[in-house]
Amino acid sequence: MPALTAEQKEHLDEFGFVHVPDVLDPENVIDPVIDEYAGVLDSLAEELFSKGIISSTYSELDFSERVTRIYEESGEIYNGYFDFSLPQNGIKADTPFWAGPAVFGALTAPGLLDAVESVVGPEIYSNPVQHVRIKVPESRAPRDENGQVKFGVTPWHQDSGVVNPEADQTDMLTVWFPLMDTSPENGCLQVVPGSHTGQLLTHCPGYKQVAGVTIPTNMFEEGAAMPVPIKKGGALFLNKLTVHSSLPNVSDRIRWSFDLRYHPVGQPTGRSVFPGFVARSRSNPGSELHDAQRWYMMWKDTRDSLARAEQPTFNRWDTDDPACA
Numbered sequence: 001m002p003a004l005t006a007e008q009k010e011h012l013d014e015f016g017f018v019h020v021p022d023v024l025d026p027e028n029v030i031d032p033v034i035d036e037y038a039g040v041l042d043s044l045a046e047e048l049f050s051k052g053i054i055s056s057t058y059s060e061l062d063f064s065e066r067v068t069r070i071y072e073e074s075g076e077i078y079n080g081y082f083d084f085s086l087p088q089n090g091i092k093a094d095t096p097f098w099a100g101p102a103v104f105g106a107l108t109a110p111g112l113l114d115a116v117e118s119v120v121g122p123e124i125y126s127n128p129v130q131h132v133r134i135k136v137p138e139s140r141a142p143r144d145e146n147g148q149v150k151f152g153v154t155p156w157h158q159d160s161g162v163v164n165p166e167a168d169q170t171d172m173l174t175v176w177f178p179l180m181d182t183s184p185e186n187g188c189l190q191v192v193p194g195s196h197t198g199q200l201l202t203h204c205p206g207y208k209q210v211a212g213v214t215i216p217t218n219m220f221e222e223g224a225a226m227p228v229p230i231k232k233g234g235a236l237f238l239n240k241l242t243v244h245s246s247l248p249n250v251s252d253r254i255r256w257s258f259d260l261r262y263h264p265v266g267q268p269t270g271r272s273v274f275p276g277f278v279a280r281s282r283s284n285p286g287s288e289l290h291d292a293q294r295w296y297m298m299w300k301d302t303r304d305s306l307a308r309a310e311q312p313t314f315n316r317w318d319t320d321d322p323a324c325a
């Protein structure tokens with residue numbers, strides 16, 4: 001099913017989100033990503049083992065159990081090794097990231113871009129605000145000094161709130177998809193239907209000791225929230241103002257997802273120091289990026305120059321805002 005149906009578009013317009021099943025080919029797009037990440041985990045395990053941080057490389061375990069075991073034993077999460085982006089601060093010349101060919105293949109999968117084109121139009125820019133999220137079971141996850149699960153629940157937010165104000169007029173579409181079946185039990189997303197028709201709400205940094213930015217629940221109708229379970233191959237499309245969060249992973253396997261963003265070519269990304277690219281251009285196909293190695297080099301060059309430079313902040317929110325008290 002290449003593009004969004006009229007019903008799906010209407011649902012997105014009316015409720016600020018839509019579940020799009022069967023938009024990513026599980027065998028040809030998602031499985032290569034899973035295979036690629038097995039290699040990334042292998043390298044991470046070797047590195048941690050050689051440093052004495054873990055007592056085995058756990059090579060006999062499957063991906064889910066292996067990453068869980070490694071995080072559990074080391075008491076640390078290593079998200080940066082997998083992420084196809086860079087951290088928001090402290091970037092150094094050896095800061096890890098992963099921008100591999102299978103990941104690039106998923107960002108530029110023609111079936112996905114067909115569906116994105118239904119919303120964004122024929123000139124599609126791949127916004128660099130993009131992440132892979134591997135969330136190990138909360139029962140075994142490392143915790144921070146406040147007792148919070150490291151890289152656990154994503155608190156309530158709007159995606160507009162995590163980019164700089166320069167992107168406030170950008171028609172940014174979020175595409176969230178899992179690499180496996182997701183459910184409320186393993187921590188799928190939940191959305192507040194219709195919340196996209198309101199304003200950008202106040203986000204509070206470090207609210208109630210939770211990492212990242214959170215919208216206090218008195219600012220929206222939390223009771224209206226609904227979980228959106230998505231199966232492998234499906235995706236959730238979100239308006240940039242739709243209030244959403246993730247549920248905790250209370251299952252005994254990892255919860256694994258990608259979140260990507262697209263908007264019309266020429267609009268500000270909200271993180272201008274990070275590299276985006278033209279994913280599709282009907283008017284100028286020659287401007288499209290098809291070279292995965294070039295994409296990797298764009299991220300590497302960005303890392304190398306940010307390691308030498310003063311680093312920008314992507315946070316526009318104030319801890320001292322009275323709404324955050």
Ligand SMILES: O=C(O)CCC(=O)C(=O)O
Binds near residue numbers: 133153189244257258
């Ligand atoms: O996967 C998550 O936990 C959060 C994802 C999210 O907020 C997003 O995709 O915008």
Ligand SMILES: [Fe+2]
Binds near residue numbers: 157
């Ligand atoms: Fe989000």
